[in-house]
Structure formats: structure tokens, C-alpha cells
Amino acid sequence: MSTGISDYRKQEESVTLSSQPAGEGLEQELMTINMGPHHPSTHGVLRLIVTLEGETVRDIKPVIGYVHTGIEKTAEDKPYWKAIPVVERMDYLSYYFNAMAFCGAVEKLLEVEVPARAQYLRVIHLELNRIMSHLVWLGTSCIDLGAISVWWYCFREREAVLDLFEMSSGQRMHTRYFQVGGVIEDIPRGWVERVRRFTKTMRTRADQYAALLDKNEIVLQRLRHTGIVDEATLLGLGVTGPLLRAAGNPWDLRKAAPYSSYDHFDFKIPVGTIGDNYDRYRVRHAEIYESCDIIDQALDGLPEGPFITTDRKVALPPRHELATSMEALIHHFKLVTEGFRVPPGEVYNPIESPRGELGCYVRSDGSSRPARVHMRDPSFVNLQATAPATRNSYIADLVATLAMLDPVLGGVDR
Amino acid sequence: MEVTRAKLNGAAADSSDFRIRQLRARDMLRGDIPDEELEQYVEERVLTTTLDKAVAWARGNSLFPATFGLACCAIEMMSLPGARLDIARFGFEAFRASPRQADLLILSGRVSIKMAPVVRRIYDQMLEPRWAIAMGACCSSMGVFNNYAIVPADKFMPIDVHVPGCPPRPEALMHGILKLRDRIQGNAPAGWRERYDAHGTEEVLGEADLPGVNAVNVFQSGETQRA
Numbered sequence: 001m002s003t004g005i006s007d008y009r010k011q012e013e014s015v016t017l018s019s020q021p022a023g024e025g026l027e028q029e030l031m032t033i034n035m036g037p038h039h040p041s042t043h044g045v046l047r048l049i050v051t052l053e054g055e056t057v058r059d060i061k062p063v064i065g066y067v068h069t070g071i072e073k074t075a076e077d078k079p080y081w082k083a084i085p086v087v088e089r090m091d092y093l094s095y096y097f098n099a100m101a102f103c104g105a106v107e108k109l110l111e112v113e114v115p116a117r118a119q120y121l122r123v124i125h126l127e128l129n130r131i132m133s134h135l136v137w138l139g140t141s142c143i144d145l146g147a148i149s150v151w152w153y154c155f156r157e158r159e160a161v162l163d164l165f166e167m168s169s170g171q172r173m174h175t176r177y178f179q180v181g182g183v184i185e186d187i188p189r190g191w192v193e194r195v196r197r198f199t200k201t202m203r204t205r206a207d208q209y210a211a212l213l214d215k216n217e218i219v220l221q222r223l224r225h226t227g228i229v230d231e232a233t234l235l236g237l238g239v240t241g242p243l244l245r246a247a248g249n250p251w252d253l254r255k256a257a258p259y260s261s262y263d264h265f266d267f268k269i270p271v272g273t274i275g276d277n278y279d280r281y282r283v284r285h286a287e288i289y290e291s292c293d294i295i296d297q298a299l300d301g302l303p304e305g306p307f308i309t310t311d312r313k314v315a316l317p318p319r320h321e322l323a324t325s326m327e328a329l330i331h332h333f334k335l336v337t338e339g340f341r342v343p344p345g346e347v348y349n350p351i352e353s354p355r356g357e358l359g360c361y362v363r364s365d366g367s368s369r370p371a372r373v374h375m376r377d378p379s380f381v382n383l384q385a386t387a388p389a390t391r392n393s394y395i396a397d398l399v400a401t402l403a404m405l406d407p408v409l410g411g412v413d414r
Numbered sequence: 415m416e417v418t419r420a421k422l423n424g425a426a427a428d429s430s431d432f433r434i435r436q437l438r439a440r441d442m443l444r445g446d447i448p449d450e451e452l453e454q455y456v457e458e459r460v461l462t463t464t465l466d467k468a469v470a471w472a473r474g475n476s477l478f479p480a481t482f483g484l485a486c487c488a489i490e491m492m493s494l495p496g497a498r499l500d501i502a503r504f505g506f507e508a509f510r511a512s513p514r515q516a517d518l519l520i521l522s523g524r525v526s527i528k529m530a531p532v533v534r535r536i537y538d539q540m541l542e543p544r545w546a547i548a549m550g551a552c553c554s555s556m557g558v559f560n561n562y563a564i565v566p567a568d569k570f571m572p573i574d575v576h577v578p579g580c581p582p583r584p585e586a587l588m589h590g591i592l593k594l595r596d597r598i599q600g601n602a603p604a605g606w607r608e609r610y611d612a613h614g615t616e617e618v619l620g621e622a623d624l625p626g627v628n629a630v631n632v633f634q635s636g637e638t639q640r641a
Contacts, residue, residue: 038513065526067529069524070563070564073561074561086558092485093489156496158493159497172581174581
């Protein structure tokens with residue numbers, strides 16, 4: 001502990017505060033400042049060591065690890081079905097996606113068939129989650145740009161999404177709705193109608209956000225032609241998601257490698273042109289409409305049938321069977337105490353989260369606990385784009401760019 | 415239309431009449447009100463209290479929370495000033511980005527070992543009087559993780575209110591802040607022991623128990639371990 005503290009002090013001492021006035025004829029001195037981990041615009045506890053020349057950012061170094069939670073290690077200590085809530089808390093704005101990546105990986109190892117209804121229910125919840133994540137992103141980013149009113153509207157709609165989550169699963173966040181083999185419970189009566197009403201209002205509300213922002217000269221000046229990173233650099237860094245799509249590359253795993261019956265739906269992939277902050281904003285904003293379209297299509301075509309696999313070795317038996325069937329009781333006991341065993345092997349399951357490619361790598365040694373769980377979190381990889389996006393720009397643009405990169409530090413540090 | 419005239423100072427006139435009170439006030443300002451009436455006038459209008467109580471009342475109704483989010487709970491904390499809960503009803507909506515201007519630190523999320531000195535430093539930078547709320551299971555009891563990376567907040571700083579949940583609903587955090595307000599104002603709600611008349615149920619360490627071995631916080635409130 002003492003070494004860590006002294007490192008911290010050393011880093012602090014290395015910060016030089018220049019008192020030289022910047023002006024004509026004066027040699028400009030580089031100044032290194034520390035931004036974060038407690039900074040309202042870092043969207044979490046990200047620490048940035050910024051080297052400035054006057055107001056211009058010459059270099060930037062993100063320091064991460066301030067919300068390291070040991071989630072991957074903890075997941076190794078739990079049976080597969082008990083690891084879901086731990087994994088869900090990783091990227092706390094896209095909990096359905098975390099659960100989906102993990103459950104999908106385990107399902108691949110188990111070779112379990114997920115019923116069609118469960119796949120559609122998953123898609124509906126994933127897209128609702130995508131809308132919610134983008135709403136939080138839009139609201140907090142606009143605060144960073146100095147426009148607080150958008151935040152009120154975004155959080156109003158976020159509450160509407162969370163009400164739907166609460167209705168279907170009982171929790172607002174970290175719902176633990178996705179299980180290995182399906183979803184935990186069928187949707188309650190009246191939920192479909194409420195989701196339809198929500199998508200209808202969401203489209204008009206998204207129109208209203210655009211009306212607020214698209215003609216706002218301050219927003220346009222802050223976003224247009226700032227934080228540009230070209231497609232080749234982004235691909236070289238492994239950046240995915242809306243950031244890559246804003247640079248013109250229509251890479252989306254929902255189209256490129258469809259999972260959970262995403263190939264049944266007709267939707268478009270919004271792409272940008274030059275990859276500046278404005279494109280990033282427009283791409284995410286357009287994705288809200290596409291998500292609404294997917295939800296509507298999934299509700300229209302929602303198949304009847306079981307909501308979780310009927311494989312009793314993996315999924316809990318229905319409650320009423322426990323009173324009548326000895327076999328169901330045994331299965332229930334085995335699943336709750338030990339959990340199901342997974343055949344040895346390793347698998348990588350990528351899905352498209354609101355921030356990009358969220359992959360889950362699971363290695364099984366044949367026991368009921370995973371030997372290794374690793375998450376390829378998009379926020380972690382996308383954070384590498386911070387330096388190329390902000391180098392040689394103003395420090396005010398750094399805040400705007402960081403907001404538009406949309407990193408979630410819970411996912412970065414895990 | 416009938417016009418009536420009534421004598422203002424007459425016995426028949428209602429003393430709650432606004433015009434009468436206005437005339438009385440004028441009389442008082444002129445010094446025309448005799449002593450006993452002046453006494454009554456003051457008693458009716460002036461509330462006496464101690465300065466402490468007045469200050470506590472003001473403090474409890476204008477907490478300035480620090481803009482400080484850690485993880486999942488921070489998102490739920492952010493929805494507090496939102497339209498549905500609108501914490502501005504109670505006067506707690508002024509989130510301050512600088513700890514120097516804040517007097518309430520809401521620890522919203524998991525505190526890792528790397529973050530703990532930073533949190534402690536932010537708390538130290540806040541000016542007295544200051545309060546802290548541990549929001550969520552992680553910074554109260556390490557929550558679902560309960561592993562090497564997480565530190566419960568009680569280990570490195572004093573916490574006034576713990577809000578359970580993973581994450582707690584915004585309503586729960588609101589309830590926690592209101593409990594804190596009651597405490598600041600000096601009328602702390604009775605604990606469950608008072609409510610259920612369960613005195614004498616406290617677990618007391620025996621002499622054979624070593625400190626630190628049992629699940630008891632060995633640090634006093636405000637004490638830290640070289641952090």
C-alpha cells in the first residue's frame with residue numbers, strides 16, 4: 001500500500017505548474033496537468049494526464065483502474081448461473097448486453113438451443129437497453145457541452161425504459177433477466193402494449209432532441225470538425241461501434257455475424273462521413289430510431305412457445321412441477337447447489353453493445369465453474385482513440401471528444 | 415349596494431381582520447401600544463429558538479452534494495435531480511463539482527483499493543460540517559463482489575448513512591438523504607431497537623475475542639490506516 005501511495009505522490013510531483021505567461025516572443029513551456037479521477041466530465045473515474053502547450057493538448061495519457069472490481073476473477077469462483085449477476089455489473093449502462101455475451105458464450109459451449117420466443121425477448125430487451133444507454137450518453141454529454149436541458153429530457157425517457165425493465169424483471173438496473181438457455185420469466189400482461197407506446201413516443205422525443213441540438217450553433221461549433229480520427233487509425237486501434245461507424249465503416253455485428261435472430265429484422269446501420277464528434281452524435285441518435293424499429297418488428301413477430309430451454313439439465317424446472325415431480329425436484333436441487341456442468345472447451349462470443357464489440361471469452365474445464373472468463377469490453381479498446389482524437393486540439397474540445405467517445409469506466413476496469 | 419361602516423377598535427370587530435392588524439402595527443411603531451399588548455403582539459408573531467437549532471434547520475435543508483460518481487449507483491444518483499424524483503423539492507439539487515463547495519459526499523458505487531485514497535482525499539478536502547452517505551452494497555459491505563479489489567467505505571472514512579441496494583432505487587437514496595437531514599436537524603429517527611423495545615440485544619465483544627478477528631470494524635469513525 002505504501003509503494004502505491006509514493007507512486008501517486010511521485011506522479012503528482014512530476015506535474016509542473018508553469019507560471020509563464022503565454023504570449024508573443026515567449027518560449028512556450030509544456031504543462032502537464034492531471035484531470036480526474038474525480039472530474040465531472042470524465043464520465044466515471046478516468047484519470048487523464050494531459051500535456052498542454054498553452055490551451056492546446058499535445059499529449060494525453062489515460063490512467064485507468066480506479067474502479068477495478070475483479071469481476072473476471074470473481075466469475076471464476078461462481079457456478080455459471082451465479083456468475084451472471086457479477087458479469088452484469090461490468091458495464092453498468094449495458095447490463096443486458098453483458099449478460100447476453102456471457103450467456104451466449106455458455107450456450108455455445110453447452111450447445112443449448114435457445115427457444116425462438118426467448119431470442120425475440122432478448123432482442124427487445126437488448127434494444128431497449130441500447131436506447132437507454134444512448135439516452136444516458138446524450139444527456140451527460142450535453143451537460144459537458146453546457147446544455148443541461150437535454151439531460152432532463154433524456155432522463156425522463158430513461159425512467160420510461162427502466163419502468164419497462166422493472167415490469168418485466170422486477171429490477172431497474174442489473175436485472176438478471178437473461179439466463180443460460182433463455183430468459184428467467186415470460187413478460188407480464190400488458191407489457192407489449194407499453195413497449196409499443198414507448199417506441200412510439202420515443203421516436204417523437206428523439207425528434208425533439210434533434211430539434212434542440214441540430215440547430216444550436218454552440219453545439220454545432222463544439223462538435224463539428226473536432227476529434228476527427230480517420231477510419232484506418234480506428235481500425236488499427238481495434239475501435240468498434242458507433243465510433244467506427246461514424247468514420248464511415250458500416251461494421252455492426254448484428255449484421256456481420258447475426259446472433260439471437262437479429263437476421264429476422266429489417267434495420268439500417270447509420271454511418272457517418274468524416275468521423276468527427278458531430279458524426280458520432282448523429283450515428284448514436286439515428287441508432288435510437290433503428291432500435292425502435294427492431295423492437296416494433298420483434299413485438300409484431302413475437303413467437304409463442306417456451307421462454308427458456310426445456311433442457312432440465314440447464315434451466316430450472318417450473319415451480320409447479322416441484323410439488324408433483326420427483327425428477328424436477330432433483331434437477332432443481334442439483335442446479336441450485338452445484339449448477340450445471342459445462343463440457344470442456346473454450347469459446348468467444350461477440351455481440352454488438354451500444355459501445356461496440358462486446359466479446360465474452362469463456363474457457364471451461366468440465367466443472368460447474370468457468371476456468372476463465374474474459375470480457376473484451378468495447379470501452380476499454382475505444383479509450384485508445386482518446387489520444388489520436390484529441391492531440392493538437394483545444395482542451396475544451398478534449399471534454400467534448402471524451403463525452404462523444406462514451407467510455408464507461410466500469411467496463412474499462414472491470 | 416349597501417355600504418357598512420364598523421368601528422375598527424371596537425369590541426365587535428374581529429381581531430383577525432387584516433386592517434386591524436395593520437393599524438396595530440402602526441400604533442406599535444409609533445410607540446402607542448401599552449406594554450401588555452406589546453407582549454402579546456410579540457408572542458403572536460415571533461418564534462424563539464436557539465441559534466443551534468436554527469443553523470441545523472438551515473443546514474439540513476440545503477445540503478450540497480458533491481458531483482462524484484463511481485459506478486452503477488452514480489447513474490441512479492444522477493436520476494435524483496431528474497424530473498420524476500426532483501430532489502430540488504428538498505433543496506439538495508445543487509450538486510457541486512468542487513469538494514470545497516460541497517458538504518455531502520455520496521459514495522455511489524464500488525470503491526477499489528486504488529480509488530480509496532482518492533475518495534479519502536476528496537472527503538478531507540470538504541469543509542466542516544460534512545456528511546457522507548455510502549450508497550449501495552459495494553461501499554457498505556463489498557456487495558456481490560466481496561473480493562480482493564473492493565474496500566468498504568467504513569474502513570477509510572466515517573459514513574453517516576448507509577443505503578442498501580444493488581443499486582438502490584433513487585427513492586431509497588432519497589430516503590437516506592432525508593434520514594440524514596433529520597439527523598442533522600437533531601431529531602434523529604429512532605432505530606429499530608427503540609421501535610421494537612429490543613434493548614440489550616447488542617452484541618458485545620467478550621474478553622477472549624481478539625479485535626479484528628470478529629466481523630467488527632476495528633477502526634473508530636474518522637480513523638484511517640495510513641491512507
